[in-house]
Amino acid sequence: MLRALPGGLRLVGRRTINAVWRLGSASRFMGLVMLRSGLSFRRFHLTIDELHFAGVLSLIIIIVSGLFVGLVLGLQGYETLKRYGSAEAVGTLVALALVRELGPVVAALLFASRAGSAMTAELGIMKSTEQLSAMEMMAVDPFARVISPMFWGGFLSMPLLAAIFSVMGIFGGYLITVVIIGVDSGAFWSQMQSSVDLRDDIVNGVIKSVVFGAAVTAIALFEGYDAPPTAEGVSHAVTRTVVTSALAVLALDFVLTAFMFTGV
Amino acid sequence: MAFPRGKVIAIMGGSGTGKTTVLRLIGGQLKPDGGEVRVDANPVRDMSHAELYAMRRKMGMLFQFGALFTDLSVFDNVAFPLREHTRLPESMIRDLVLMKLNAVGLRGAQALKPAELSGGMARRVALARAIALDPMLIMYDEPFTGLDPISVGIIGNLIRRLNDALGATSIIVTHDVQESLKIEDYVYFLSGGHVVAEGTPQQVIQTTEPFVHQFVHGEADGPVPFHYGAPAFGEDLGIGR
Numbered sequence: 057m058l059r060a061l062p063g064g065l066r067l068v069g070r071r072t073i074n075a076v077w078r079l080g081s082a083s084r085f086m087g088l089v090m091l092r093s094g095l096s097f098r099r100f101h102l103t104i105d106e107l108h109f110a111g112v113l114s115l116i117i118i119i120v121s122g123l124f125v126g127l128v129l130g131l132q133g134y135e136t137l138k139r140y141g142s143a144e145a146v147g148t149l150v151a152l153a154l155v156r157e158l159g160p161v162v163a164a165l166l167f168a169s170r171a172g173s174a175m176t177a178e179l180g181i182m183k184s185t186e187q188l189s190a191m192e193m194m195a196v197d198p199f200a201r202v203i204s205p206m207f208w209g210g211f212l213s214m215p216l217l218a219a220i221f222s223v224m225g226i227f228g229g230y231l232i233t234v235v236i237i238g239v240d241s242g243a244f245w246s247q248m249q250s251s252v253d254l255r256d257d258i259v260n261g262v263i264k265s266v267v268f269g270a271a272v273t274a275i276a277l278f279e280g281y282d283a284p285p286t287a288e289g290v291s292h293a294v295t296r297t298v299v300t301s302a303l304a305v306l307a308l309d310f311v312l313t314a315f316m317f318t319g320v
Numbered sequence: 321m322a323f324p325r326g327k328v329i330a331i332m333g334g335s336g337t338g339k340t341t342v343l344r345l346i347g348g349q350l351k352p353d354g355g356e357v358r359v360d361a362n363p364v365r366d367m368s369h370a371e372l373y374a375m376r377r378k379m380g381m382l383f384q385f386g387a388l389f390t391d392l393s394v395f396d397n398v399a400f401p402l403r404e405h406t407r408l409p410e411s412m413i414r415d416l417v418l419m420k421l422n423a424v425g426l427r428g429a430q431a432l433k434p435a436e437l438s439g440g441m442a443r444r445v446a447l448a449r450a451i452a453l454d455p456m457l458i459m460y461d462e463p464f465t466g467l468d469p470i471s472v473g474i475i476g477n478l479i480r481r482l483n484d485a486l487g488a489t490s491i492i493v494t495h496d497v498q499e500s501l502k503i504e505d506y507v508y509f510l511s512g513g514h515v516v517a518e519g520t521p522q523q524v525i526q527t528t529e530p531f532v533h534q535f536v537h538g539e540a541d542g543p544v545p546f547h548y549g550a551p552a553f554g555e556d557l558g559i560g561r
Contacts, residue, residue: 181390190387193347194401194449195376201404 082278089207089277092200096208102201106209110171110273114217117170118163122221125162126228129153134233143233144243148251150229155252155261156317159222161309164268166221167214168301172276175206176297179280180290203281207273214269215262222261260316267308272301321508321515325456328483328490330500332535333510334544339493342510343459346491347379348372359457377405380450384462386442388434394421394445395430401452420448423485424478440471444478451482457489458482464496472496476503497536501525509535511544 061069096103133149179202182188188198226248233239252258276297283293321342323329331339344350345357348364357364359375367375388397398417402408408416421427424444434442443463450458460479464472480503483490494500501507501521509517509524509532517524517532524532534542550556 185385185390186383186387187389189349190381190383190389190446192349193376193379193381194404195373196401196404197373 078282081282082274085278085281086274088199089204089274092197093204093208095200096204102205103208103212106205107213108209110167110175110206110210111213111216113174114167114170114213115220117166118217118221119224121162121166122159122224123228125158125221126150126154126225126230127232128228129158129225130229130232133229134237134239143239145247146229146233146239147244147248150233151226151248151252152257154222154225154229155257157309157313159225160218160261160264160268161305163218163221163265164214164272164305165302167210167217167269168272168276168305169298171210171213172272172297172301173294175210175273175276176280176283176294177290179203179206179277180283180285180293183281183283184285184287184290203277206277210273210276211266211269214272215265218261218265218268256317260312263316264309264312267312268305271304271308275301275304323457323489323491325489326483326487327505328480328492328503330492330494330504330507331510332494332497332500332507333516334535335495337510338513339510340461343381343461343491343493346457346459347376347381377453378456380453380455380458382443382446382450382458382460382463384465385439386434386446388437388442388446388449390434392434393430394426394432394434394437397434397445398449398452401449405453416452417448420452421445423451423482424448425474438471440467440474443467443471443475447475447478447482451486454486455488457491458486460490460492460494462493462495464494464499472499476500479503497538501536 129150130146133146133153134143137143137145137149179188182198182202188202191198191201230241230244234241234244279293279297279300280290283289321331331342333339341350345352346359346364348367351365360378362371362375364372364375388394389400392400395417398420399413402413402416406413418427418430421430424447426441426444426448429437429441429445434445437445447463458479463475463479467475476499479490479492482488492500492504501524504521506520507518507524508515511531517527517529519527524536527533527536531543533539534544540546
């Protein structure tokens with residue numbers, strides 16, 4: 057009877073079953089990560105090592121990208137606001153755009169492509185070279201010893217990276233508008249100070265970056281752990297990490313923005 | 321199948337016959353659909369997560385390509401189980417690691433990274449790591465694969481010597497008939513997931529059982545056919561049967 061179904065319908069059915077199966081596996085995986093997280097805090101140096109791997113090693117790309125995004129934002133903002141005689145408001149524009157949206161979102165996309173892909177590759181290769189199995193046979197739980205510290209390292213890195221991205225962006229905006237174009241420095245900072253709200257803007261931005269950090273790290277680790285133990289399998293897993301993380305970040309950003317800034 | 325204390329026992333058979341699966345069943349990485357695996361009289365299937373990990377502390381396993389942690393040095397690889405499972409001071413861990421590395425002849429390679437080791441050296445480091453906690457059971461998954469004859473001899477010799485020195489039990493999954501028959505006390509032959517023959521090395525060499533005879537003497541055709549199942553050759557060429 058199943059054979060009588062059109063090929064397209066069968067394909068949709070198979071893909072749906074696979075997607076549900078993977079969702080179940082991912083939920084079980086994250087459950088185990090949470091359950092075995094004790095060691096990540098009892099031996100906090102394991103988490104610090106991963107914080108270095110995911111966070112410190114991503115600093116260069118975050119700092120440089122943040123600076124350039126700020127430079128472009130300052131330039132575009134100044135050119136637009138000048139037409140309406142409110143060039144001094146450029147500080148507000150740069151700060152709000154970065155703190156509310158660009159900081160968490162762009163930092164998360166960069167984090168996914170730099171640290172997320174590296175986590176997937178590391179875990180995938182550890183699996184394909186039987187390092188995880190070897191650990192299990194040495195009575196060392198890979199979830200407790202490797203995967204949970206990686207998760208918490210990534211989770212803690214992301215808000216810090218997003219904050220650094222925003223700071224560098226604001227500095228880039230200041231550099232282009234105040235130092236180079238000549239907008240009044242006092243106006244730049246005072247307008248920013250009066251219009252950026254700690255709870256509505258900064259705290260919400262931090263919440264976004266925490267959610268993105270959890271999502272990207274969870275996707276990266278699951279893809280690495282679930283990768284078929286071959287070179288091709290690991291390579292596909294890395295690609296899936298970057299694509300899925302990017303889509304997840306953008307979708308989550310829409311949902312969070314709708315709740316945080318529009319009163320939905 | 322039984323693996324008595326103090327013995328070196330080999331499991332042989334063609335690829336895909338379930339040899340490595342036996343090791344994974346013993347280590348509790350797989351659960352059996354039927355039958356029972358007992359280690360030290362305790363059924364592995366019924367063990368909780370904690371009991372399983374407690375049992376594994378008494379086991380060592382050498383993986384096919386060593387499975388060394390690539391970000392750690394040779395010294396740190398061997399020290400890994402000691403640091404994870406004991407609270408020994410670092411000075412004592414250093415002494416123990418050097419003793420294990422000396423036993424496999426690689427004390428001088430302690431500072432190297434796995435990427436700097438040859439296949440045989442990596443296997444020896446993995447062996448030192450597997451015996452770091454003086455296990456009662458050591459399992460070897462294809463320990464001779466891809467090694468030159470000198471390394472094969474060294475690994476074979478180490479397996480026997482370490483087993484006798486530790487008073488442990490060793491289970492070797494291997495294809496290498498010549499080397500393994502020199503060191504083992506007993507052999508099981510698997511085919512299609514079943515034990516098809518067993519015996520001492522002497523019995524195995526003299527056996528007339530067709531599968532074992534083909535395997536031990538490396539004959540191309542026999543109970544394990546040379547040709548993979550296919551239609552008649554003439555039919556495939558389009559010239560009739």
